Every structure is written in structure tokens, then in C-alpha cells.
Amino acid sequence: MASSTTHAPVLKQPVKLACVQLAAGPDKTANLLHAADKVREAASAGAKIVVLPECFNSPYGCDHFPSYAETLLPSPPSRDQSPSFHALSAMARDNGVYLIGGSIPELATTTTTGPGESEVKKTYYNTSLTFSPTGELLTTHRKVHLFDIDIPGKFRFRESDVLSPGNKLTMVDLPEYGRVGIAICYDVRFPELAMIAARKGCFALIYPGAFNMTTGPLHWQLLARARAVDNQVYVALCSPARDMSAGYHAWGHSLVVDPMAQVLVEAEEKEAVVVAELDGNKIEEARKGIPLRDQRRFDVYPDVSQGKVNFEEP
Numbered sequence: 001m002a003s004s005t006t007h008a009p010v011l012k013q014p015v016k017l018a019c020v021q022l023a024a025g026p027d028k029t030a031n032l033l034h035a036a037d038k039v040r041e042a043a044s045a046g047a048k049i050v051v052l053p054e055c056f057n058s059p060y061g062c063d064h065f066p067s068y069a070e071t072l073l074p075s076p077p078s079r080d081q082s083p084s085f086h087a088l089s090a091m092a093r094d095n096g097v098y099l100i101g102g103s104i105p106e107l108a109t110t111t112t113t114g115p116g117e118s119e120v121k122k123t124y125y126n127t128s129l130t131f132s133p134t135g136e137l138l139t140t141h142r143k144v145h146l147f148d149i150d151i152p153g154k155f156r157f158r159e160s161d162v163l164s165p166g167n168k169l170t171m172v173d174l175p176e177y178g179r180v181g182i183a184i185c186y187d188v189r190f191p192e193l194a195m196i197a198a199r200k201g202c203f204a205l206i207y208p209g210a211f212n213m214t215t216g217p218l219h220w221q222l223l224a225r226a227r228a229v230d231n232q233v234y235v236a237l238c239s240p241a242r243d244m245s246a247g248y249h250a251w252g253h254s255l256v257v258d259p260m261a262q263v264l265v266e267a268e269e270k271e272a273v274v275v276a277e278l279d280g281n282k283i284e285e286a287r288k289g290i291p292l293r294d295q296r297r298f299d300v301y302p303d304v305s306q307g308k309v310n311f312e313e314p
């Protein structure tokens with residue numbers, strides 16, 4: 001069953017990754033300017049991959065999604081349609097970094113024409129935009145698993161009251177480094193996305209997120225470490241800073257975990273930029289020491305990642 005296959009390195013050279021745990025408020029323009037300062041700070045610390053939090057340009061909450069939503073299509077959108085698109089592109093270009101631009105609420109409109117009348121349908125998504133160091137949009141990810149939970153007496157949230165889910169897995173190739181998988185917050189609870197991305201050669205799984213004060217202490221770090229140890233890859237989770245005056249209290253604790261599930265860096269709840277160096281040798285060491293890849297028993301459980309999966313080949 002076990003064989004000693006030779007595998008190509010999945011991370012071509014060491015790279016510093018930064019999670020910007022941003023303090024955002026209700027003023028979108030101020031949030032974009034502040035994000036630009038913090039991305040500059042991350043780049044000055046040597047980061048070449050910079051991650052922003054979920055809903056980095058607004059407060060997080062169903063009441064806020066429609067009023068902060070931006071239209072991304074046709075691509076590129078105009079500045080009026082999407083100031084965040086243009087701000088993120090400039091942040092990536094000005095600092096020469098790959099920018100996983102957290103997420104923003106997206107508005108997609110479709111017009112249907114019937115006899116004598118036309119109807120405009122509005123659909124909202126929670127969408128992440130990734131830009132290259134020259135400021136080009138590389139990919140978008142619409143949150144696939146919407147955050148609908150109800151823990152009686154403790155915490156209830158229903159993103160699906162306002163948002164619609166995306167329907168594809170997202171990976172992107174960073175030519176100097178390798179491939180990363182991108183998903184958003186609640187998506188981290190679904191190991192299938194992570195497993196497929198890892199089997200398709202990703203060296204890191206990156207999740208802009210915003211856990212809360214009920215599930216954050218229990219599950220945030222656990223899920224990051226679980227996705228890392230299952231797949232022997234780096235995992236980064238990037239949260240907004242906690243704002244006790246906001247309607248939603250984010251857990252914070254942005255972190256980077258290595259392929260042996262060690263936490264390399266972790267913020268507390270306040271604004272912070274945390275930076276970790278990702279090294280391909282650490283992935284190879286983890287995979288050599290605990291050779292899960294060669295020990296898998298696809299004769300017992302067929303490899304779902306070889307089946308039909310909704311993703312665009314990067």
C-alpha cells in the first residue's frame with residue numbers, strides 16, 4: 001500500500017506572510033485608507049503575501065451587507081462601482097505584494113425582461129479578491145458555506161438571510177512561490193475544501209475570517225491546526241480586531257500555523273500585524289516524517305479530489 005513516491009516541492013522558496021488584524025469602523029473610506037497603511041506596514045516587515053480580514057471595509061453583519069456592497073462585474077469595475085477593488089489593487093501594486101483582500105459584500109444584479117417589463121434581481125455575496133504585486137486581479141472567491149448557526153441562549157447568526165453562497169473552490173498560482181487555496185471564515189469548518197486544495201498542490205490555505213466570542217475561543221485555533229495537520233500545509237486565518245462598540249464582536253487572534261500544526265504567530269484581540277515565514281522544507285519534513293500522502297488507502301475510500309470538483313484551474 002505505502003510507496004515512497006517522489007513529490008515536487010509545493011513551495012518554491014521561503015516567503016513571509018502577514019495577517020493584518022484590522023480595526024475597521026462604519027466609515028468605508030476611512031477603512032480603506034487605514035487598510036492601506038497597515039498593508040504598507042506588513043510589506044515593510046518583509047511580507048510578500050498579505051492577508052486582510054473578512055468584511056475589512058465595513059462592520060460585519062447582515063444589516064450592513066447591502067449598504068456596503070459593491071458591484072464587481074464587469075471586471076474591472078469602475079471606481080464608483082467598487083472603490084474597494086481599486087484600493088486593493090493600489091495597495092498590492094504600491095507595495096509589490098500578493099494581497100488576499102479579505103472580503104467585501106458583493107452585489108450582483110441580473111435583469112430579466114418579460115413582456116413589457118424588466119425586473120432587476122439583486123444577489124449579495126461575501127467575496128474575497130486577490131491581487132498580484134502589479135495590481136492585477138488574480139481571482140475571486142465567493143464564500144461557499146454561509147454562516148448560519150444557532151446555539152441556543154448563546155449565539156445565532158444567519159448570513160443566508162441576506163447572502164447567497166458561491167459555488168466554486170478557489171486556488172491561485174503565485175508564480176515565484178506556488179499555489180494557495182483561498183476560502184472565507186465558516187468555509188474553514190469544511191475539511192473537504194481544504195483537502196482538495198492541498199491535494200491539488202497548495203502550500204497554504206488562507207482564510208479571511210471573523211469568528212465570534214462563543215465559537216472563537218473553542219474552535220478558531222483548533223480548526224486552523226486541524227486543517228494544517230490533516231493536510232500538512234500552512235494555514236493562515238485573518239480576523240478583524242475586536243470592537244466592543246460594534247454589533248458583532250470578532251474573536252481576533254489572527255494566526256499562522258505550520259504543517260506540523262504549530263502556531264507560529266497569533267495576535268490577541270486588538271489591532272495587529274502578525275508575520276510568519278513559510279518554508280517549503282517544513283512541508284517536506286512533515287510529509288517525510290509522517291508520510292500520509294503515500295499511506296492513503298484510496299482502495300478503501302476513493303479520492304474525492306480526483307472526482308468532479310467545481311474549480312477553475314489557476
Ligand SMILES: NC(=O)CCC(=O)C(=O)O
Binds near residue numbers: 186211216
Ligand atoms: N463569519 C463567519 O463565517 C463566522 C464563523 C464562525 O464564527 C464559526 O463559528 O464558524
